[in-house]
Amino acid sequence: MREQAASVIAQIGTSLLASHKVLHLVRHTPFHTPLGSQDLREAVYLGYLPWSSRLPDHVFEHSFQRLTSHPTGKEKPSLLLATLHAMAEEFLKFQHGKLYVRQQKFGAWQQSVVSRISGLPLQAAAHLLTRPRDGLLDQSGTHWSRGEQPNWAERHLPIVSPYDPVVEDYLAREGLHETHLHLNGSTHAENCWLRALRTPKQETRDFGIKWHNRSRADAASIRELAHSINPELSPVELHSQLVVASRLRLWLIAAATNNLSANVCMPYDYSELADEENQQEQAPPPGERHLQLSAQSCADDELSWMQQLLQKLTIEPSVIIERMFHTYLLLQNQYYRLLVQSEEQFGFDQFQKLTYTELREPAEADYLPRFWAMHGRQTGTSRTNYLEGRFAPKSTLRKNHQLLKAILGGYWHYLQSHSPHDFNSKPAPHTLGDLLAQLETIFLNKSPLDRSHHRLALVVHFIKKPWAPGKKAGPNRFYAQRAELEHSTNVLLETLKRWPRLRTWVRGIDAASNELHAPPEVFASYYRACQHAGLTHRSYHVGEDFAHLLSGLRAMYDALELLDLRDGDRIGHGTAMGIAPRLWLERMPGQLVVKKGEWMLDLLAAWRLLRTLPEATAAASRVADDLAKCAGEVFRRDISCTELEAAMSLRHLNVRYLQAAFETDWSVDITPLNDIWQAEALRIRAAKLSNPHHLNLLWEWLSDEKLCQRSESLESVDAAYFDETTYLQLQQALMREVAHRNVVVETLPSSNVRISQYHNFSEHHALRWMRVPGFVEKGDPEIMVSLGSDDPGIFAGDLNGEFYQLYGALRNQGISDQAALAHLAPVNERGRAYRFHDPFLG
Numbered sequence: 001m002r003e004q005a006a007s008v009i010a011q012i013g014t015s016l017l018a019s020h021k022v023l024h025l026v027r028h029t030p031f032h033t034p035l036g037s038q039d040l041r042e043a044v045y046l047g048y049l050p051w052s053s054r055l056p057d058h059v060f061e062h063s064f065q066r067l068t069s070h071p072t073g074k075e076k077p078s079l080l081l082a083t084l085h086a087m088a089e090e091f092l093k094f095q096h097g098k099l100y101v102r103q104q105k106f107g108a109w110q111q112s113v114v115s116r117i118s119g120l121p122l123q124a125a126a127h128l129l130t131r132p133r134d135g136l137l138d139q140s141g142t143h144w145s146r147g148e149q150p151n152w153a154e155r156h157l158p159i160v161s162p163y164d165p166v167v168e169d170y171l172a173r174e175g176l177h178e179t180h181l182h183l184n185g186s187t188h189a190e191n192c193w194l195r196a197l198r199t200p201k202q203e204t205r206d207f208g209i210k211w212h213n214r215s216r217a218d219a220a221s222i223r224e225l226a227h228s229i230n231p232e233l234s235p236v237e238l239h240s241q242l243v244v245a246s247r248l249r250l251w252l253i254a255a256a257t258n259n260l261s262a263n264v265c266m267p268y269d270y271s272e273l274a275d276e277e278n279q280q281e282q283a284p285p286p287g288e289r290h291l292q293l294s295a296q297s298c299a300d301d302e303l304s305w306m307q308q309l310l311q312k313l314t315i316e317p318s319v320i321i322e323r324m325f326h327t328y329l330l331l332q333n334q335y336y337r338l339l340v341q342s343e344e345q346f347g348f349d350q351f352q353k354l355t356y357t358e359l360r361e362p363a364e365a366d367y368l369p370r371f372w373a374m375h376g377r378q379t380g381t382s383r384t385n386y387l388e389g390r391f392a393p394k395s396t397l398r399k400n401h402q403l404l405k406a407i408l409g410g411y412w413h414y415l416q417s418h419s420p421h422d423f424n425s426k427p428a429p430h431t432l433g434d435l436l437a438q439l440e441t442i443f444l445n446k447s448p449l450d451r452s453h454h455r456l457a458l459v460v461h462f463i464k465k466p467w468a469p470g471k472k473a474g475p476n477r478f479y480a481q482r483a484e485l486e487h488s489t490n491v492l493l494e495t496l497k498r499w500p501r502l503r504t505w506v507r508g509i510d511a512a513s514n515e516l517h518a519p520p521e522v523f524a525s526y527y528r529a530c531q532h533a534g535l536t537h538r539s540y541h542v543g544e545d546f547a548h549l550l551s552g553l554r555a556m557y558d559a560l561e562l563l564d565l566r567d568g569d570r571i572g573h574g575t576a577m578g579i580a581p582r583l584w585l586e587r588m589p590g591q592l593v594v595k596k597g598e599w600m601l602d603l604l605a606a607w608r609l610l611r612t613l614p615e616a617t618a619a620a621s622r623v624a625d626d627l628a629k630c631a632g633e634v635f636r637r638d639i640s641c642t643e644l645e646a647a648m649s650l651r652h653l654n655v656r657y658l659q660a661a662f663e664t665d666w667s668v669d670i671t672p673l674n675d676i677w678q679a680e681a682l683r684i685r686a687a688k689l690s691n692p693h694h695l696n697l698l699w700e701w702l703s704d705e706k707l708c709q710r711s712e713s714l715e716s717v718d719a720a721y722f723d724e725t726t727y728l729q730l731q732q733a734l735m736r737e738v739a740h741r742n743v744v745v746e747t748l749p750s751s752n753v754r755i756s757q758y759h760n761f762s763e764h765h766a767l768r769w770m771r772v773p774g775f776v777e778k779g780d781p782e783i784m785v786s787l788g789s790d791d792p793g794i795f796a797g798d799l800n801g802e803f804y805q806l807y808g809a810l811r812n813q814g815i816s817d818q819a820a821l822a823h824l825a826p827v828n829e830r831g832r833a834y835r836f837h838d839p840f841l842g
Contacts, residue, residue, distance in 0.1 A: 003762045003812040004104045006112035008063040010090055011051050012044055013083040014116045018333035019047025020230035026330060027270035031323045037068035037079050050344065080326050081125075081313060087113070088126035095163050099126055103162040106801075106808050107761040111753060114796040115342040117333045118190055120158055120299060124306035128314070153377040155300035156369065158190040161801050162808065166817040170825065175385035175451060176799050177831030178374065180539075180572055180746040180788025182461070182512070183389040183407065185355065186370050187363045187793045189339040190299050193332060195363050197249060198293040200242035206358035208235035217466075218356040225353040229337045238335070244273045245331040246293065247283075248324050253291050254284040255321045256308035261285070266320050270327060335359075340796050341754050348514050348545035348755055354794055367410025374454060375414070376800060383800055384454040386835045390461045390510060393492045395484075400495040404458075405432045408439065408505060411456050415442050436501035440840075448842035457837040459539065460492060461510035462526065464518035469708035476655055476703040478522045486656065489526045493533045493676070507836040508537030510572070515542055520559040524652035527563050529676045537836040538565060539746065544573035545755055547594045548717065549584050552576025553730055554605035557737070562652040566741040568834050570786070574745045575756050577734050578765025581727035587757035588719045597711025600634055603627040604644060606722075609733040619726050634711050635700070647697035650687055654680040655702060661688055662699055728777055736781045744784045744834045745769070747827065749805045750797045751790040761809045770823045772810065786831040803828065 016022060021043040029035060045060060052059070067082045091105045091113065101109045113119065196203040211226075211234070213219050226233040251267065254260050264285065267273050291305050313322055339359055341351050364370070376383025391407065394400045409428035412435060416426070429435040462485060467478045474480055496502050509530045511523045520540060527538055542559045546552030553576050559565060594602070607627055610620035624641050631639040654677075661684045687695050700707060722730070738745065747766045758764055767775040769785045787806075789799040797805075803824065810820035 003107050003760055003808065005760070006105075006108040007090055008052065008055070008059055009067060009083075009086050010108070010113060011048050012060070012063055012067065013087045014113060015044045015047030015051075016040065016079065016083050017117045017121070017329050018337065019043060019330075020232070020334065021046050023230070023327075023330040023334065024232075026323070026327050029323075030269045031267060031320045031327075033323075034319045035323065037064070040079060078313070078317065078322060080322055081310065084121055084125040084310065085129060088122045088129055092122065092126040092160065094126070098163070099123060099160055100163040101160050103164065103804075103808050103811065106162050106804060110750060110795070110797055110801065110805070111343050111760065114159075115340060115754070116337070117329075118158065118193075118336050119160065119796075120190060120302050121306055121310075121329055123158075123160065124303055124310055127303075127307050128310055151377065151379055152372055153375065156191065156298045157373055157377070157798075158188050158299040158302075159796065159798060159801065161798075162804050164804075164807065164817065166821055167804065167807055170821055171383065171800070171803070172378075172381075174825070174828065175381075176383055176803060177386045177786070177828055177835065178384055178788055178799050179388055179570065179744075179786040179831045179835070180748055180790055181374070181387065181389055181799070182791050183367065183370060183391050184360065184364050185791030185794050186373070186789075187360050188299075188373075188796070189336045189793065190302065191369070192339060192360055192363045193335055194293065194297045194299075194302070196242050196335065196359070197246040198295075198297070200239050200246070203362050204235060204238055204242070204359065206361060207238070210356065210358060211235050221349075221353045222356050225338065225350075225357070230334055233334070238338075240274050241331045241334060243276065244270060245328055245335075247273045248328040248331070249293070251284045252309055252321070252325055252328060253288065253305045255318070256305045256312060257288045257291070258312075259285045259288075267324070339794070341794050343754070346755065346757070348516070351751075351755055351791075351794065352514055360793065365406070367407050368413045371411055371414040371454075371456075374799070381451045382454040385451060386457070386832055386837055387454045388457045388459050388507075388836055390459045390512065392463055392512075393460050393488050393495075395488060395491060397491055397495055397498065400491060401432055401499075404495070404499075404502065404506075405435060407458065408432075408435055412439055412442075415439070415453050432499055433501070436499060436504070440501065440504065443841055446842065450842075455837060455841045456505065457507040457835065457841070458505050459508045459510050459537070459836060460506060460530075460535070461512040461541075462488065462523060464511060464513040464515060464522075464541075466514075466517040469705060469712055471705075476659060477701075477708065478518060479655075481518060481522055482525075482655055485523065485526045489529050493530070496533065496535075503534060504838045504840055506535070507838060508539060509535050510539040510541065512541045512572075515544055515555060516547065519555065521562045521651035524562045525654035525680050528680065532676045532679060537569070538563065539570040539572055540565065541572040542574065543571070543576035544752070546576055547598070548592050548602060548719070548721075549576060549579075549581065549727060550602040550606055550721065550730075551594065551598060553609075553734055554602045557605045557609065557734055558601075558651075560737055560741060560743065561649075564652075565743050568742060568744065570744045570746050570834070571738070572746045572788075573748060573752065574738075575752050575765060577731050577738070577745075578768055579756065579758075580763075580765070580768070581724045581731070583763060584727075584757060585720055585724065590719055591716045592719050593714050593716055595711065596630065596713050596715050597634055597708075599715065599717060600627065600630040600644075600711070601648065603630060604641070604648060606730060607641060608645065609730050610726075612733050612736075613729055616726065616729055619722065619729075634707060636707075636710075639697075643694070643697065646691065646694040647701065650691065650695060650698045653683055653687060653698075657681040657684045658695070658699060658702070661685070661695075728779075732777070732779050732781065735783050739781050739783050742784075744786050744830060746788045747785050748788050748790040749802050749809075750792075750795040754795055761805045762812050764806070764809060766806055766827070767809060767813075770806075770810075770827065772813065772815070772823060774813065784830050784834070785827050786834060787827050788831075 025043045048060060067086060068079055091101055091109045092099055093102055210219055211222055291301050309325060338357050339354060341354055374384050374387055394403055412428050429438050465481045467473060540559045540563055543552045543556040556574060556577055603623055603626055607620055607623045610616040610623060627641050631644050657680055749761055749764050749766060752764060753761055769783055787802055789802050792798045806824055807820055810823055
């Protein structure tokens, strides 16, 4: 077996279904006018070209010609239908009565296809191709048979996975253990789409507010995202597209369900549907009531009418209906691209733009659907055993109360039922205290072996925010963020004090978001404060995206030391420690631009790690020279490596009390508000007494405005500052530190492949950490790894898919099914062994 890339036909197909160039052509051509292959060719080609610019044009031409000659019905070939059929044949298959993705194509399906377009129309085409006797129109063309009634997950989840008997048997016995999932970011784009069609103004309100607020940094990011998808996209245009799509959907459902009379007046073109004054005049006859937009609309409704429509178009081709359907899919995928990170959007900055749009927020006010989505498609047993959901703490007690009540209220409803609709009429307990008491009662009566529902733990994740030197930034580095973190920490701890039973559910802390924005030391004091107050489980996002491989390794090393991660604490991602140095060097430019102060810290970390390796003496000596030179440029005087090392080892100290120490007579005690912060102040006093020179050097680094500006200046450095062997030695030295501290690394395949330099899942570093022959490097120590899905809505996947992606990557190396499972099972099972859950939950 070998992982297969998406075919050129699939690349052409995604362009046909998603390119703004195709949409421009379609919306400016009347619906009754056929668009032949030559009409569409240029627009499709221009959408395809950036994806495969290194392929000669004849590769495109031959694939395009094959599509345009593909038989699809009684009349001449239809490019749209041929494309849907060809892509369905390439990626999907039926097995044991259900639709699955072909295992060898699963990586390409998730990375190349559903990162760009919704998979629902392809699933609809697969149903018709593969199950010709199931769910077809009868001879009169008026009846649609759906077969057996699907369960909630089958109706609401738009995603499909592969099927392998060995994996299915293992997961049925053991279940999955999720260690890294953000509760906001897990709703699938298709579900948001249906809500947006129903109430477009309400669903896009916050998107428009952010877009026009030019004082916000994220407004520019939102505009960049929108214009990379379609240069004409704006809040007004998005609203108009949603209005058109909702009207198109009415017409298409009416056509699919045979509710259009022969003499009905069909819409003339796109602009007619966009005219809000003609809404009543242009309303089609009503179709099937259950397919109309409502609060209960779901992915299966879309699948249902699309199947019927494709069936009808195959039997009775219609230029107008096909053109309208094509327009609908293009509009859907324009919206889809605002919510799902596509293959060409590398890096965390691109990911973060998708989180800024607020388009998921309305759907994510209710947590119950997400808990059922993570439950999986089984009836009576949850696919997931242990789930850790992460959320950002709020700035007030009231907001924390509201958020936790919403999350735990959704979980309470989930526990009460064997279907999301069993207890819809029964409200959750009115107060948070009553809700917590009832949750405890439920688990008092639950057997530890009961897998009917997954068991929840919540992890608080603080958000990393950017900083730049200057008078507005405050008197020291990350001043505003540190003040905000102290406030959020106090509010969080007060929340736990006010509702002590929350400690059963709120089990740990984390720091998430863009690691280029804030380093680990910013969070150190607040991690200790939380640990002092009883939040003893800790994780930290690090080594995910980095300016230079040394930067990623340094950030991980700093997180281990400055946050004192150990004994079951976890690191999220850690790509810098796992990615093959050869691959990183091949994929990055020869010269990289970094901040001088950060490069100084990168060199410091490299020097410290190399000193632990007897074979790296020469490399350590070279780095020491460069480090001393760099430090001299930042501090404007000679600073020895050992001086710098001692000063920077104190970066974990609380900067507010450090500032007070330099502005206060030390004969007077610093008396913060409570014992937690008193402990932080006493750390400063101890450092002042034992290391005054090094503390002074640290304070200079933190507060000297000119020094800060020098440290933020940019310079070019070689990607190959070290050779591949030395980078490997640095990774292994860091891996030994991770192993020595008994820290678990959360691996997140889809997130890493989308954000890092990987082209496919078979390159992912988890194979190295699983010690797969051909991937494990000589000298690699064993480290512990668990599995997570990160933001499954943004990556169009789920935890089940993450397991299958790694299983497929192993099988694609020629490893047998049982051997692949033997490599992979410990990754899943460490999620159980090192879970943050309260023992009370089983």
